[in-house]
Amino acid sequence: MSIRVGVVGLGYWGPNLARNFDRLPGAELRWICDQSQEARERWAPSFPDARVSGDLDELLEDPELDAVVVATHVPTHAPLATRVLGAGKHCFVEKPLAQSVAEAEQVVAAARKSGRVLMVGHLLEYHPGVEKLKSIAESGELGDIYYLYSNRLNLGKLRPDENALWSLGAHDVSVLLHLAGGEEPSDCQAFGESYMQPGIEDVVFCYLRFPSGLAAHLHLSWLDPHKERRFTVVGSKRMATFDDMEIERKVTVYDKGFDQKFESYGEYVTRSGDIWSPHISNEEPLRIECRHFIERVADGGEPRSGGESGLRVVRVLEALQRSLEGSSRAAPV
Numbered sequence: 001m002s003i004r005v006g007v008v009g010l011g012y013w014g015p016n017l018a019r020n021f022d023r024l025p026g027a028e029l030r031w032i033c034d035q036s037q038e039a040r041e042r043w044a045p046s047f048p049d050a051r052v053s054g055d056l057d058e059l060l061e062d063p064e065l066d067a068v069v070v071a072t073h074v075p076t077h078a079p080l081a082t083r084v085l086g087a088g089k090h091c092f093v094e095k096p097l098a099q100s101v102a103e104a105e106q107v108v109a110a111a112r113k114s115g116r117v118l119m120v121g122h123l124l125e126y127h128p129g130v131e132k133l134k135s136i137a138e139s140g141e142l143g144d145i146y147y148l149y150s151n152r153l154n155l156g157k158l159r160p161d162e163n164a165l166w167s168l169g170a171h172d173v174s175v176l177l178h179l180a181g182g183e184e185p186s187d188c189q190a191f192g193e194s195y196m197q198p199g200i201e202d203v204v205f206c207y208l209r210f211p212s213g214l215a216a217h218l219h220l221s222w223l224d225p226h227k228e229r230r231f232t233v234v235g236s237k238r239m240a241t242f243d244d245m246e247i248e249r250k251v252t253v254y255d256k257g258f259d260q261k262f263e264s265y266g267e268y269v270t271r272s273g274d275i276w277s278p279h280i281s282n283e284e285p286l287r288i289e290c291r292h293f294i295e296r297v298a299d300g301g302e303p304r305s306g307g308e309s310g311l312r313v314v315r316v317l318e319a320l321q322r323s324l325e326g327s328s329r330a331a332p333v
Ligand SMILES: NC(=O)c1ccc[n+]([C@@H]2O[C@H](COP(=O)([O-])OP(=O)(O)OC[C@H]3O[C@@H](n4cnc5c(N)ncnc54)[C@H](O)[C@@H]3O)[C@@H](O)[C@H]2O)c1
Pocket: 008, 009, 010, 011, 012, 013, 014, 033, 034, 035, 036, 039, 054, 055, 056, 071, 072, 073, 074, 076, 080, 094, 095, 096, 121, 122, 123
């Protein structure tokens, strides 16, 4: 039998989720919901088989609804997800899980209490390119991973209730933790500036260190001439990139690094060898993510980006936010 899903929030992103759940085998889009009449009128014709509502409670009262997808703006994530789980429905909530660790913990506790599936929409964890990068890193092909950095830049959509750290950085932190294989950073720093809206950083630079020695840098910006969505991993043997702006060469491995010269002990020479790009499936990552949710609802398993995983992302984002706000972080010149 199909898993019956309701999607709440029909702004920019929610209709993409509704489209995927509408088309997925094993899922049925039973409800679409938005408090804005304009959004309801705009999207109802695209999903003629779904019921339409302006009130989440109407969905929660439907005994035949299995799961609710929360795609509303970020401050509402934790309260709405808690309500969904409290009503005994499975919950997919868009990233980030919450705006604070305290709120994220409440949602995770609500999921535990209800025994329902909680999954956070950390889309890149389902991207075949990220999967490939992770498997290359784990195979030892790159050697020891020294450091990685990400660039998420655009002349982008300014959000009134979220800075670039929380809006863009939620993606990079989730991938970073995914690639770090469960290790969490020991310390982090963030610097940022608010050029367009007072008090809302549109440009943020982050630096994180892990107990294993791994270091990471994130450059997040809505105020940039370039559109970049790229991760670079630098290892002791090779280097690799995941570049989501590339059509065909999403992942590239560079046989570049330093070799030790045996004749003269202690000297290093640079090596600049082959560059190759493995094949990456072009299945839409959002479809893979939605299918993963339906499968976990069906088998009751823990999703890849489940509540605990979403909580770890929020913990790192909150630590970075504290650093961003701290005044004693920089040395005077
Ligand atoms: N995974 C991704 O790549 C990705 C991309 C974009 C946005 N997002 C996430 O999707 C979410 C939505 O972003 P957006 O850009 O679509 O926002 P948006 O502001 O365009 O849309 C939000 C919609 O939610 C509705 N809404 C708010 N509270 C509601 C409530 N209580 N009941 C019913 N409807 C309600 C609003 O009326 C609005 O139409 C955010 O969490 C964002 O982080 C994820």
